[in-house]
Amino acid sequence: MISILAITLVLVGAAGCRSKSNSAATAQESATPANVDASRLINADQQPGNWMSYGRTYSEQRFSPLKQINDQNVGQLALAWYVDLDTRRGQEGTPIVVDGVMYFTTAWSKVFAVKAATGEKLWSYDPKVPPEWAVNACCDVVNRGVAVWEGKVFVGTLDGRLVALDAASGRPVWEILTIDAHFPYTITGAPRVVKGKVLIGNGGAEYGVRGYISAYDAASGKMVWRFYTIPGDPSQPYESPVLEKAAKTWTGPPRKLASGGTVWDSVSYDPDLDLVYFGVGNGTPWDRHARSPQGGDNLFLSSVVALKADTGEYVWHYQETPGDAWDFDSAESIVLADLTINQSPRKVLLHAPKNGFFYVLDRATGELISAKPYTAVSWATGIDLKTGRPNENPQARYEVGKGAPVAPGPPGGHSWHSMSFSPHTRLVYLPVQETGFLYKSDEHFQKKAIGYNVGIDFVAGGMPQQPEVKKAILGTIKGHLSAWDPIQQREIWRVDRQSPVNGGLLSTAGNLVFQGTAQGNLEAYRADNGQKLWSADAQSGIVAAPITYTANGEQYVAVLAGWGGVFPLAAGEAALSSGRAQNVSRLLAFKLNSKASLPSLPPFTPPQLNPPKSIATAATIHRGETLFQPLCSPCHGDVAVGGGVLPDLRYSGSLDNDQWFEIVLKGQLKQAGMVSFDKDLSHDDAAAIRAYVVFRANQSLPQPASAPK
Numbered sequence: 001m002i003s004i005l006a007i008t009l010v011l012v013g014a015a016g017c018r019s020k021s022n023s024a025a026t027a028q029e030s031a032t033p034a035n036v037d038a039s040r041l042i043n044a045d046q047q048p049g050n051w052m053s054y055g056r057t058y059s060e061q062r063f064s065p066l067k068q069i070n071d072q073n074v075g076q077l078a079l080a081w082y083v084d085l086d087t088r089r090g091q092e093g094t095p096i097v098v099d100g101v102m103y104f105t106t107a108w109s110k111v112f113a114v115k116a117a118t119g120e121k122l123w124s125y126d127p128k129v130p131p132e133w134a135v136n137a138c139c140d141v142v143n144r145g146v147a148v149w150e151g152k153v154f155v156g157t158l159d160g161r162l163v164a165l166d167a168a169s170g171r172p173v174w175e176i177l178t179i180d181a182h183f184p185y186t187i188t189g190a191p192r193v194v195k196g197k198v199l200i201g202n203g204g205a206e207y208g209v210r211g212y213i214s215a216y217d218a219a220s221g222k223m224v225w226r227f228y229t230i231p232g233d234p235s236q237p238y239e240s241p242v243l244e245k246a247a248k249t250w251t252g253p254p255r256k257l258a259s260g261g262t263v264w265d266s267v268s269y270d271p272d273l274d275l276v277y278f279g280v281g282n283g284t285p286w287d288r289h290a291r292s293p294q295g296g297d298n299l300f301l302s303s304v305v306a307l308k309a310d311t312g313e314y315v316w317h318y319q320e321t322p323g324d325a326w327d328f329d330s331a332e333s334i335v336l337a338d339l340t341i342n343q344s345p346r347k348v349l350l351h352a353p354k355n356g357f358f359y360v361l362d363r364a365t366g367e368l369i370s371a372k373p374y375t376a377v378s379w380a381t382g383i384d385l386k387t388g389r390p391n392e393n394p395q396a397r398y399e400v401g402k403g404a405p406v407a408p409g410p411p412g413g414h415s416w417h418s419m420s421f422s423p424h425t426r427l428v429y430l431p432v433q434e435t436g437f438l439y440k441s442d443e444h445f446q447k448k449a450i451g452y453n454v455g456i457d458f459v460a461g462g463m464p465q466q467p468e469v470k471k472a473i474l475g476t477i478k479g480h481l482s483a484w485d486p487i488q489q490r491e492i493w494r495v496d497r498q499s500p501v502n503g504g505l506l507s508t509a510g511n512l513v514f515q516g517t518a519q520g521n522l523e524a525y526r527a528d529n530g531q532k533l534w535s536a537d538a539q540s541g542i543v544a545a546p547i548t549y550t551a552n553g554e555q556y557v558a559v560l561a562g563w564g565g566v567f568p569l570a571a572g573e574a575a576l577s578s579g580r581a582q583n584v585s586r587l588l589a590f591k592l593n594s595k596a597s598l599p600s601l602p603p604f605t606p607p608q609l610n611p612p613k614s615i616a617t618a619a620t621i622h623r624g625e626t627l628f629q630p631l632c633s634p635c636h637g638d639v640a641v642g643g644g645v646l647p648d649l650r651y652s653g654s655l656d657n658d659q660w661f662e663i664v665l666k667g668q669l670k671q672a673g674m675v676s677f678d679k680d681l682s683h684d685d686a687a688a689i690r691a692y693v694v695f696r697a698n699q700s701l702p703q704p705a706s707a708p709k
Ligand code: HEC
Pocket: 134, 135, 136, 137, 628, 631, 632, 633, 634, 635, 636, 646, 647, 648, 649, 651, 652, 653, 654, 660, 663, 664, 669, 672, 673, 674, 675, 677, 689
């Protein structure tokens, strides 16, 4: 999935909406809540007041035909209501709205139903995810949303369950475990429902799980099909004929460690072709030498795959990063559109995966139509349109003892933060990330009991502490909102962002584009030219995507605010310097000429560093660093700088007492999601990690002014 343990110097080389004019689509306000079926979803454009699926339509365009709020009056948009949430972990969800009711999820896979006009609570559901399971989540205990179908609300839980709730009461109707709980799988993605089947994948590629997507009968919870994305245990028969072919693209001794390819976010559907599309994640270990020693493409890692909706049978695939070694997931939003390219109408699939190229594929066949970099890319100079393969930069393949600075880095040029396509402007609105990383093989790589198993030397990739070098690197880590023309494959306008990680996108027929920012604003731009028209203070960094809907005839724009996800957990100083210090998780809803306001924030007093003296030897500190970087930095930040969501250990009260060992080795805080690491760490190891944190805390103290000469 995603990780940003550290970021270092980078050398940079460089449809139309589906609408069917039949009568089945008349709005069916019904007594049964969430009474959504195939006809309503396929004809979603006839009910633009609802937002019935993750990307609004099966095409996942996140474009709304609503235009009551538009480029003329958006200045009058104001807070209508808000709901305070009970967690300060990341909020990544896209709410669903059906017939006046909004369903949304928050961190820890909790589900809420509220009245869409007022935010008044109808019910809530807590799946009671065991807090210890959080250690299996690379990227925070987030959840991206529910799906609805025929009176039920479906949620995938962090610990791998799929739960069907009664949409009227929120009570569970059925619940199944979608994973083998001996393995560190997590579910953070939203389910989608296609032809009465609930589609759900999972995450966990950093920890060595094998990816798949499954379909469950929406009524009963019975599994209908499952598609594995990579070959499994070589001593067992292949689960599908195509996996036998895929196995030939993996090399070396029988794979003990090799895995990955999780399906953790995007799924879209074309009802005419009856194809389901999804994106496949990176491999584990990231280092291909450790995964597939004699090379190979390693299908279906980092690919887009098309399956038959009824059976899960393979139809086509397109691999975007053959033999991935850089954590280049292809799990990012898959948008379907109908475009005219070279005078011919084409049914296309638009995709901007982490590897930095924007792909246009023919979605009937998987044929590559075009590909161009949408951000700084150094691992390949381009994509060969004849072979469909990247022209790789040989220097990007790192080894033991030979690091390679590569752009994009593990956060990707674009991650799960959804993009949007407007059939009016024919532009894709893309939240672009500008990142890089020094990749280097971990010389002493061996599988750990818990935590990352990616085979990368994270000490080499950690943020250097020389002030000028650090400043220069931080200056390169940023982002922008790009309005991208997928036909010409070029940027039409952009808005620069201070941070790489910002919210997902919404575009509307009111010639508007909405995006939340890391700094805590929700903003609106003119869709055709990028002129800034409106901004509201959300009091907290936003990573989720806004939606729009109507209730009682009025148009609303709603978004989940709440800073979190992988970037603030893992990215250390890059996150600290770009996010907002305070973090208030809320659901916010806006409408024209409204009068609500948020309570003012209490004044923020930054904590003071007060570490014990650093007395450990350089060797101990170094050992602590080699343990801290892969094991602790995914949650406590690169080189022990917390990004503002989980504790910054430099400030810990346990740096000079034995509570440190109670927490790290005995699980004293496991109820809060901090497990014991005693399977991987001895008492000495834990002491060395602490010595490293103490060293870093002292290194971070304000330097005394130099004495006058
Ligand atoms: C999967 C995420 C995760 C990982 C990985 C992780 N921690 Fe934590 N840690 C947490 C959470 C969550 C808390 C906060 C618990 C709370 O709210 O009290 C925490 C709290 C702590 C605390 C107490 C903080 C304080 O302010 O005193 C210490 C000490 C700590 N962790 C050490 C470590 C060490 C050492 C490692 C690596 C061996 C590590 N953690 C790895 C999630 C993690």
